[in-house]
Amino acid sequence: MKKKMEVQEPSCHRLQESLLSSSSGYSNYRGVLNWCVVMLVLSNARLFLENLLKYGILVDPIQVVALFVKDPYNMPAVCLVIGVWSNLKNTVVLLLQGCFSEHFGLLVHSINLSVILCFPVAVVLMVKSVTPVGGAVALGVYTILFLKLYSYKDVNKWCREMCYAKARSLSRSISCPSVSWSEGRGVGSQVTYPGNLTCRDLYYFVFAPTLCYELNFPRSPKIRKSFLLRRLCEMVSSWMVPIIQSSMKPLEDMDLSRMVELRTHSAVPNHLLWLIFFYTFFHSAMNFVAELLQFGDREFYRDWWNSETVPYFWQNWNIPVHKWCLRHFYKPMLKRGVSKWAGQSAVFLASAFFHEYLVSVPLKMLRPWAFLGMMAQLPLAWFVACFLRGNYGNAAVWISLIIGQPFAVLMYVHDYYVLQHREESAGVGPD
Amino acid sequence: MKKKMEVQEPSCHRLQESLLSSSSGYSNYRGVLNWCVVMLVLSNARLFLENLLKYGILVDPIQVVALFVKDPYNMPAVCLVIGVWSNLKNTVVLLLQGCFSEHFGLLVHSINLSVILCFPVAVVLMVKSVTPVGGAVALGVYTILFLKLYSYKDVNKWCREMCYAKARSLSRSISCPSVSWSEGRGVGSQVTYPGNLTCRDLYYFVFAPTLCYELNFPRSPKIRKSFLLRRLCEMVSSWMVPIIQSSMKPLEDMDLSRMVELRTHSAVPNHLLWLIFFYTFFHSAMNFVAELLQFGDREFYRDWWNSETVPYFWQNWNIPVHKWCLRHFYKPMLKRGVSKWAGQSAVFLASAFFHEYLVSVPLKMLRPWAFLGMMAQLPLAWFVACFLRGNYGNAAVWISLIIGQPFAVLMYVHDYYVLQHREESAGVGPD
Numbered sequence: 099m100k101k102k103m104e105v106q107e108p109s110c111h112r113l114q115e116s117l118l119s120s121s122s123g124y125s126n127y128r129g130v131l132n133w134c135v136v137m138l139v140l141s142n143a144r145l146f147l148e149n150l151l152k153y154g155i156l157v158d159p160i161q162v163v164a165l166f167v168k169d170p171y172n173m174p175a176v177c178l179v180i181g182v183w184s185n186l187k188n189t190v191v192l193l194l195q196g197c198f199s200e201h202f203g204l205l206v207h208s209i210n211l212s213v214i215l216c217f218p219v220a221v222v223l224m225v226k227s228v229t230p231v232g233g234a235v236a237l238g239v240y241t242i243l244f245l246k247l248y249s250y251k252d253v254n255k256w257c258r259e260m261c262y263a264k265a266r267s268l269s270r271s272i273s274c275p276s277v278s279w280s281e282g283r284g285v286g287s288q289v290t291y292p293g294n295l296t297c298r299d300l301y302y303f304v305f306a307p308t309l310c311y312e313l314n315f316p317r318s319p320k321i322r323k324s325f326l327l328r329r330l331c332e333m334v335s336s337w338m339v340p341i342i343q344s345s346m347k348p349l350e351d352m353d354l355s356r357m358v359e360l361r362t363h364s365a366v367p368n369h370l371l372w373l374i375f376f377y378t379f380f381h382s383a384m385n386f387v388a389e390l391l392q393f394g395d396r397e398f399y400r401d402w403w404n405s406e407t408v409p410y411f412w413q414n415w416n417i418p419v420h421k422w423c424l425r426h427f428y429k430p431m432l433k434r435g436v437s438k439w440a441g442q443s444a445v446f447l448a449s450a451f452f453h454e455y456l457v458s459v460p461l462k463m464l465r466p467w468a469f470l471g472m473m474a475q476l477p478l479a480w481f482v483a484c485f486l487r488g489n490y491g492n493a494a495v496w497i498s499l500i501i502g503q504p505f506a507v508l509m510y511v512h513d514y515y516v517l518q519h520r521e522e523s524a525g526v527g528p529d
Numbered sequence: 530m531k532k533k534m535e536v537q538e539p540s541c542h543r544l545q546e547s548l549l550s551s552s553s554g555y556s557n558y559r560g561v562l563n564w565c566v567v568m569l570v571l572s573n574a575r576l577f578l579e580n581l582l583k584y585g586i587l588v589d590p591i592q593v594v595a596l597f598v599k600d601p602y603n604m605p606a607v608c609l610v611i612g613v614w615s616n617l618k619n620t621v622v623l624l625l626q627g628c629f630s631e632h633f634g635l636l637v638h639s640i641n642l643s644v645i646l647c648f649p650v651a652v653v654l655m656v657k658s659v660t661p662v663g664g665a666v667a668l669g670v671y672t673i674l675f676l677k678l679y680s681y682k683d684v685n686k687w688c689r690e691m692c693y694a695k696a697r698s699l700s701r702s703i704s705c706p707s708v709s710w711s712e713g714r715g716v717g718s719q720v721t722y723p724g725n726l727t728c729r730d731l732y733y734f735v736f737a738p739t740l741c742y743e744l745n746f747p748r749s750p751k752i753r754k755s756f757l758l759r760r761l762c763e764m765v766s767s768w769m770v771p772i773i774q775s776s777m778k779p780l781e782d783m784d785l786s787r788m789v790e791l792r793t794h795s796a797v798p799n800h801l802l803w804l805i806f807f808y809t810f811f812h813s814a815m816n817f818v819a820e821l822l823q824f825g826d827r828e829f830y831r832d833w834w835n836s837e838t839v840p841y842f843w844q845n846w847n848i849p850v851h852k853w854c855l856r857h858f859y860k861p862m863l864k865r866g867v868s869k870w871a872g873q874s875a876v877f878l879a880s881a882f883f884h885e886y887l888v889s890v891p892l893k894m895l896r897p898w899a900f901l902g903m904m905a906q907l908p909l910a911w912f913v914a915c916f917l918r919g920n921y922g923n924a925a926v927w928i929s930l931i932i933g934q935p936f937a938v939l940m941y942v943h944d945y946y947v948l949q950h951r952e953e954s955a956g957v958g959p960d
Contacts (some may be wrong), residue, residue, distance in 0.1 A: 110856060111739065111826035113747040118812050119827070127558035129834035129923050130565060136927045308542065316544040381549050395542035396550070403560035425541060492560050496567045 233460030316394030406491035408479035664891030747825030799935035837922035839910035
């Protein structure tokens with residue numbers, strides 16, 4: 099029998115599926131991602147060359163820098179962002195005094211947090227000269243600060259509770275607060291509860307690319323300069339290209355918010371713009387900041403591009419917010435005996451509220467489109483989960499992103515222009 | 530020490546890289562591929578709708594079928610393809626007689642193979658009415674047949690050699706040919722040498738999506754109807770969409786080759802067209818045929834999209850040809866004592882020859898562009914291998930595909946139109 103097999107020539111085929119068949123289980127498409135980037139760069143390069151041949155080199159690097167430096171003083175939104183500092187100082191003073199009772203401290207903190215949410219809204223709505231883009235950025239910064247300080251308060255409360263519990267269980271008189279602050283912060287060692295209550299620690303957390311406070315963040319061993327440079331180039335090019343592209347002329351009399359508006363009206367479709375925003379903000383910018391601060395946890399997003407269900411997408415595209423919701427909103431509710439279903443609905447509603455907050459207030463018009471957009475996810479999620487599997491589910495999620503998102507944006511843009519036109523024709527516009 | 534750790538809240542961050550960073554080692558981007566497909570379909574759908582609103586529904590399915598059925602009789606190229614059968618019959622007769630000596634058989638086979646290569650060239654060059662597309666398809670079919678029969682001859686020769694060797698080593702008188710043919714072809718068992726010399730076996734090999742002959746191909750257990758249907762839909766849509774897209778009118782007076790020409794001149798860039806061709810031919814069509822024939826080995830391409838060097842791309846985008854070159858050209862040369870370097874050059878030159886053969890002859894003009902395009906791969910490969918790694922290498926391969934390929938095609942198109950125009954102005958054109 100063995101000899102008989104030898105007569106046959108060595109086989110050069112074997113039973114296997116094509117890689118692109120979904121049944122092959124193959125999924126390494128890094129090259130396809132590179133293809134997308136190359137296509138994006140090449141199509142931009144063509145436009146860039148066309149403009150260069152048409153107008154010549156009109157971009158003066160000094161002018162560009164001057165534009166960024168000169169502009170802030172004209173914008174109330176930027177002043178609002180700087181105003182964040184005063185609020186931070188409030189918090190620091192609150193903490194460092196450390197002589198409040200638990201209940202009084204909670205009250206003061208709650209007042210502080212509500213001020214953070216309400217103060218920018220009042221400013222944006224009352225000051226006429228705040229542009230939508232400036233307003234959105236300012237509100238975004240205040241929202242991030244709100245989430246961060248909420249987490250800071252929560253974690254420190256947990257630490258105090260653990261300290262008391264530990265003191266009780268040890269039944270000794272060494273209570274945590276008696277450990278001196280300098281003792282808590284050893285060189286290279288872990289920081290323990292009261293040792294973390296320093297200005298330095300709070301400022302690090304405020305700048306770190308995360309919303310969840312922790313006493314000892316994982317730190318990367320060193321700052322890689324080439325990594326930093328690459329992320330910086332990505333950020334700069336993602337801003338410069340559309341400006342150069344759309345037209346070379348209006349650079350002199352252009353401010354930051356007009357540049358953003360120009361970007362949104364450029365030929366790049368809304369969906370591509372969102373993808374570029376995602377990459378620039380969640381990959382380039384956050385990694386850049388993290389590298390500078392030697393912040394170790396770079397998980398700012400997971401593989402949402404493979405999501406086969408709608409919830410998977412929402413849980414994985416924005417990890418800092420998702421982590422915050424889970425840790426400071428959903429889990430505490432579950433601990434208090436709220437049912438899973440009610441907890442999920444509450445998270446969903448809070449998310450819808452913040453989407454509305456970040457869109458309606460800067461545009462100075464209350465419209466239900468962002469909220470409805472969020473609500474439309476529910477039947478979509480149900481449909482995808484029931485009827486679609488694998489690649490078809492993934493395609494459905496992509497289609498909802500490609501079609502659904504621009505639709506909501508379009509509704510706002512439409513309403514905004516109608517409103518502006520009405521104001522102008524009523525004589526409220528340019529004097 | 531243990532108690533001290535308990536004071537800290539459970540950590541919610543850990544040291545990790547972002548997924549999109551190349552250092553993370555993550556590579557599952559199946560979703561990005563789906564995104565590309567969705568974008569392609571959506572952008573086509575928009576054009577389709579625009580045309581539908583402009584012209585209404587002009588496509589009559591019966592008309593389309595009639596177009597395909599009616600057309601062949603007008604085309605000499607199709608007659609050429611049908612002519613393949615006569616040649617196949619030659620081979621079968623040659624084999625089944627089985628009474629030639631080894632040397633005489635080789636001679637007859639060589640003559641037959643050279644006829645396969647030269648006959649269509651003569652027809653295409655002499656018959657005026659062969660269009661470039663028809664000529665290229667006919668030459669392609671003849672080339673495939675050439676490679677298949679070469680492999681068939683080689684494998685059977687190896688089998689005979691092994692039979693003799695076995696007979697000698699066993700020093701018994703049971704020589705292989707004495708095993709009756711019917712005995713060799715057991716139900717469900719492996720076929721051994723002389724048992725494979727049947728018409729049925731040869732025809733199966735000719736239609737099977739591979740160029741390498743084997744006595745016992747791996748077979749898939751059953752024909753999956755849904756798989757077959759999906760591949761068929763992909764093939765049909767990849768042909769229908771550009772026709773509907775480009776314009777709805779000229780369907781009545783259009784033949785197959787004009788449809789292909791229309792396709793190449795449509796708005797879809799050359800590179801996208803190549804990608805669609807790759808998918809339609811190497812995935813949809815080959816898998817369709819393989820599923821019909823229950824042919825088990827579906828490896829028609831490997832992961833060339835991830836290739837970081839130029840040779841990796843050439844070795845992985847077209848597996849049937851790569852396998853054939855390795856098995857019937859490169860390895861036999863090595864066995865005869867040719868150096869590795871000389872062998873690789875020979876494969877490269879043969880490949881360049883066939884590229885030229887498939888392009889120059891149908892266009893009826895001998896131009897060095899395809900050959901030069903192949904030659905330009907050498908310095909490119911050297912440059913990529915020396916200076917670029919990882920994603921940068923991959924991007925370089927993509928750029929060479931996106932820019933290099935259309936450039937070569939453009940040179941031919943340019944020369945073709947110049948030639949046609951000269952002929953027309955000289956009065957050779959329309960009478």
